[in-house]
Amino acid sequence: MIALIDCNSFYASCEQVFRPHLWGKPVVVLSNNDGCVIAANREAKALTEIPMFEPVFKIKEQLSKNNVTAFSSNYTFYGEMSQRVMNILHQFSPHIEVYSIDESFIDLTGIISAEPTVYAAEIRDRIFRYTGLPVGVGIAKTKVLAKVANRIAKKFHKELNTVYVIDTEEKRIKALKWLKIEDVWGIGRQHAKRLQKIGVHTAYDFTKLSPGWVRRYMTVVGLRIWDELNGRPRLGIQELPKPKKGIGTAKSFGKPLEDLSLIEEACAYYISEVAEVLRAQKSCANYINVFLHTNRFSVKDAQYANSITITLPVATNDTLSLIVAAKKALYQIYKPGYRFKKVGVNLLGIIPQEFVQGNLFYPEKKNVQALMDVFDRLNYKYGKAKVYSALCGNRKKEWQLIQEERGPRYTTRWDELAVVQTKKQSP
DNA sequence: TCTGGGGTCCTAGGACCC
DNA sequence: TCTGGGGTCCTAGGACCC
Numbered sequence: 513m514i515a516l517i518d519c520n521s522f523y524a525s526c527e528q529v530f531r532p533h534l535w536g537k538p539v540v541v542l543s544n545n546d547g548c549v550i551a552a553n554r555e556a557k558a559l560t561e562i563p564m565f566e567p568v569f570k571i572k573e574q575l576s577k578n579n580v581t582a583f584s585s586n587y588t589f590y591g592e593m594s595q596r597v598m599n600i601l602h603q604f605s606p607h608i609e610v611y612s613i614d615e616s617f618i619d620l621t622g623i624i625s626a627e628p629t630v631y632a633a634e635i636r637d638r639i640f641r642y643t644g645l646p647v648g649v650g651i652a653k654t655k656v657l658a659k660v661a662n663r664i665a666k667k668f669h670k671e672l673n674t675v676y677v678i679d680t681e682e683k684r685i686k687a688l689k690w691l692k693i694e695d696v697w698g699i700g701r702q703h704a705k706r707l708q709k710i711g712v713h714t715a716y717d718f719t720k721l722s723p724g725w726v727r728r729y730m731t732v733v734g735l736r737i738w739d740e741l742n743g744r745p746r747l748g749i750q751e752l753p754k755p756k757k758g759i760g761t762a763k764s765f766g767k768p769l770e771d772l773s774l775i776e777e778a779c780a781y782y783i784s785e786v787a788e789v790l791r792a793q794k795s796c797a798n799y800i801n802v803f804l805h806t807n808r809f810s811v812k813d814a815q816y817a818n819s820i821t822i823t824l825p826v827a828t829n830d831t832l833s834l835i836v837a838a839k840k841a842l843y844q845i846y847k848p849g850y851r852f853k854k855v856g857v858n859l860l861g862i863i864p865q866e867f868v869q870g871n872l873f874y875p876e877k878k879n880v881q882a883l884m885d886v887f888d889r890l891n892y893k894y895g896k897a898k899v900y901s902a903l904c905g906n907r908k909k910e911w912q913l914i915q916e917e918r919g920p921r922y923t924t925r926w927d928e929l930a931v932v933q934t935k936k937q938s939p
Numbered sequence: 940t941c942t943g944g945g946g947t948c949c950t951a952g953g954a955c956c957c
Numbered sequence: 958t959c960t961g962g963g964g965t966c967c968t969a970g971g972a973c974c975c
Contacts, residue, residue: 543944544944545943546941548943566942567941567942568941569940569941569942570942612946612975697974700973700974701972702971733972758946758947759945856944
């Protein structure tokens with residue numbers, strides 16, 4: 513059996529943990545630049561139709577009318593809370609796949625002696641007791657079915673206490689007949705549309721299709737889902753995270769930019785971020801990709817978007833030479849006269865640093881690794897971007913994110929710890 | 940005025956090899 | 958007149974996830 517543990521409205525729940533006055537109140541969390549709603553807790557969802565990814569400016573009134581508290585996203589904080597949850601899960605099984613920031617699969621084969629429902633409840637309770645975060649637990653024979661069980665656990669949380677186990681054929685059929693096809697994990701908008709056209713409306717209908725049809729129109733990916741829904745495991749627990757194939761970052765500017773020199777600075781800054789990740793996994797990149805585009809939602813602005821991938825003479829993880837390469841790439845795609853909204857960089861062709869092939873015509877730079885090591889240690893010790901290349905400029909305010917409502921980083925900064933208020937003693 | 944960011948996997952088709 | 962057969966590697970694009 514496999515269990516899927518998934519935190520409820522994770523970001524919103526994190527924001528509530530250290531703020532008792534918000535318990536039971538509607539809370540939403542906004543994307544970068546406070547642009548869209550990316551998480552809403554149960555109270556916020558119940559209040560009103562707040563569609564996920566709805567631009568904030570369209571529902572601003574609705575939010576304030578209903579006293580919904582909105583937070584800018586605070587990823588440092590969420591990442592650390594996630595770590596706590598995952599650590600607790602290790603107490604329940606040695607085989608765990610951390611699937612995303614807020615959910616994990618754990619393999620229960622040979623582990624549970626108790627009733628699965630009792631075990632699931634214990635997982636839920638311990639996580640809540642240690643972290644204050646509510647979770648749902650679904651247990652079934654395959655990962656896709658565990659997802660289904662988890663969905664049921666959350667949907668009928670009042671009756672089921674947020675845990676559900678699919679352990680009989682009857683329960684499986686009943687669950688699949690209930691689940692709409694577009695809600696099946698791995699079936700997105702496009703496939704759902706095509707399936708509905710041929711009369712497939714529930715997960716159950718889907719399991720009755722011929723494997724040949726599924727293979728033909730949905731590739732082997734669809735076929736795996738089909739098998740898993742039918743109770744045949746096809747997706748294993750991926751315990752060790754695979755090394756990343758690409759590392760990238762891209763962020764919208766706080767306001768549109770025309771000036772190449774400002775875009776260059778943002779680009780250089782993003783390179784510093786991804787190069788740090790690259791070094792942390794002891795790898796080097798062979799290619800670098802840079803892209804740039806205007807605001808596609810704007811009707812009045814002229815639109816332009818371009819992207820370029822260049823091959824580096826030698827695979828590297830040196831921030832300084834990566835910045836130089838990225839700037840060269842940027843010059844090739846930048847066009848004056850447009851209002852740009854976003855620049856992004858990707859490091860590709862990632863290989864372990866000990867496999868780097870030298871280049872006869874580009875002699876190795878001396879002491880680069882040592883320099884980067886000093887960068888990383890200083891920034892680790894004294895905080896993000898304490899030391900950086902001058903190419904990142906000093907005008908960050910011009911392009912950086914807007915985050916007006918970010919809460920304290922309760923768990924990672926001494927100066928932002930939660931304060932417990934005590935009554936003043938009268939003299 | 941204001942619309943997120945970071946990923947994975949699969950396939951088809953082109954370019955190339957002997 | 959007749960123009961093969963068996964491969965690999967790479968990339969763009971599409972679909973999906975949180």
